[in-house]
Amino acid sequence: MAIVGAGFMGQTHLAAYKTMGNARVSAVCDLNEQQGRALAQQAGCSWFSNGEEMLRQAQVDVVDICLPTFLHEEYALLAAAHKKHILCEKPVTLTLEAFDRMAAAARQAGVQFAVGQAVRFWPEYVKARELYQAGEFGAIKYARASRLSVHPQWSEWYRRPENSGGGLFDLHLHDVDYLCSLFGRVKTVYAVGQKNQLGCWNHVASSLRFENGVCAVAEGIIEMPSGFPFTMELNIVGEQRGMCYRMQAGRNLEDVSSAVRESWLYGDGEQGRQLELELYDAYTRELTHFIDHIEAGTPITAITPDEVRHVLQVILAIRQSLESGETVRL
Numbered sequence: 001m002a003i004v005g006a007g008f009m010g011q012t013h014l015a016a017y018k019t020m021g022n023a024r025v026s027a028v029c030d031l032n033e034q035q036g037r038a039l040a041q042q043a044g045c046s047w048f049s050n051g052e053e054m055l056r057q058a059q060v061d062v063v064d065i066c067l068p069t070f071l072h073e074e075y076a077l078l079a080a081a082h083k084k085h086i087l088c089e090k091p092v093t094l095t096l097e098a099f100d101r102m103a104a105a106a107r108q109a110g111v112q113f114a115v116g117q118a119v120r121f122w123p124e125y126v127k128a129r130e131l132y133q134a135g136e137f138g139a140i141k142y143a144r145a146s147r148l149s150v151h152p153q154w155s156e157w158y159r160r161p162e163n164s165g166g167g168l169f170d171l172h173l174h175d176v177d178y179l180c181s182l183f184g185r186v187k188t189v190y191a192v193g194q195k196n197q198l199g200c201w202n203h204v205a206s207s208l209r210f211e212n213g214v215c216a217v218a219e220g221i222i223e224m225p226s227g228f229p230f231t232m233e234l235n236i237v238g239e240q241r242g243m244c245y246r247m248q249a250g251r252n253l254e255d256v257s258s259a260v261r262e263s264w265l266y267g268d269g270e271q272g273r274q275l276e277l278e279l280y281d282a283y284t285r286e287l288t289h290f291i292d293h294i295e296a297g298t299p300i301t302a303i304t305p306d307e308v309r310h311v312l313q314v315i316l317a318i319r320q321s322l323e324s325g326e327t328v329r330l
């Protein structure tokens with residue numbers, strides 16, 4: 001593995017790789033020497049400031065892109081040019097044109113291209129999907145997925161819409177992606193929200209109507225007042241049963257180990273039943289899935305490039321709805 005970008009997610013990914021028997025980080029690339037050297041030292045490998053030089057010198061099968069979002073395309077194209085498999089943090093990029101260039105480069109190079117839309121791998125969300133797919137909820141009447149956070153404090157690039165896409169792309173995408181992983185393709189969206197002075201849609205509420213008839217609401221705020229603990233919620237309401245999940249982190253998402261998290265299942269009698277789940281690390285589960293498939297030479301199934309493209313299309317449709325005040329058909 002080469003990790004490109006030794007910041008918050010680069011560190012998170014290295015911690016995951018260290019627990020895996022079939023992945024070894026053999027190079028770290030970061031423009032910032034201090035950050036790069038620190039992560040390379042933890043990994044026991046070399047640090048490079050230049051991606052091209054790294055791919056010429058280091059022994060690498062997979063490039064794991066943990067860079068600021070506006071740099072994902074450049075490094076994905078570089079990895080494909082060197083015929084390396086590509087893992088990329090979400091949001092994959094900010095336009096469909098850029099996504100299509102990345103996907104085409106991976107296809108032509110014959111390498112895998114997977115995007116870390118990690119909520120799909122989060123234990124409680126995995127459980128909810130299992131229950132849904134087993135028909136335990138009955139016909140779905142409604143679903144709501146919500147994510148509320150203070151603004152990321154550790155890097156300035158998040159503040160610019162042209163660099164991060166703002167909360168709409170950076171945060172809200174998680175819930176839209178998860179709902180698509182359950183219900184499939186979205187037919188129409190209608191959204192309301194607030195854009196901040198820099199042009200970021202950081203307060204967004206979207207209603208989604210899926211092709212399969214399900215209606216869902218997603219809510220994403222990445223500019224909660226300071227001190228607000230990272231909070232995510234999922235409510236699925238079916239004809240037979242309903243599930244409610246709520247996680248409130250001790251402080252922010254970095255503090256996930258001290259979070260309060262509860263999942264309840266309703267519909268089997270007078271009282272709800274609290275679900276007891278194994279609380280594994282979602283990033284480790286996600287990267288293990290990616291690496292196992294790359295090692296086996298089989299397609300990555302938990303998230304495909306077509307699904308990533310559709311989610312990006314939905315996010316762009318939500319932006320269009322926010323800007324126009326109209327319902328947007330995909």
Ligand SMILES: NC(=O)c1ccc[n+]([C@@H]2O[C@H](COP(=O)([O-])OP(=O)(O)OC[C@H]3O[C@@H](n4cnc5c(N)ncnc54)[C@H](O)[C@@H]3O)[C@@H](O)[C@H]2O)c1
Nearest residue numbers: 005006007008009030031032035066067068069089090155
């Ligand atoms: N999946 C998730 O839950 C999750 C959570 C947080 C962030 N992210 C995503 O992960 C990505 C990285 O976010 P982060 O918070 O780790 O960012 P970060 O700012 O903490 O780290 C980015 C690193 O990239 C380096 N860098 C910048 N320009 C470079 C260049 N041209 N070449 C090489 N290195 C360069 C910086 O020096 C920095 O060390 C973003 O796309 C973000 O949206 C995903």
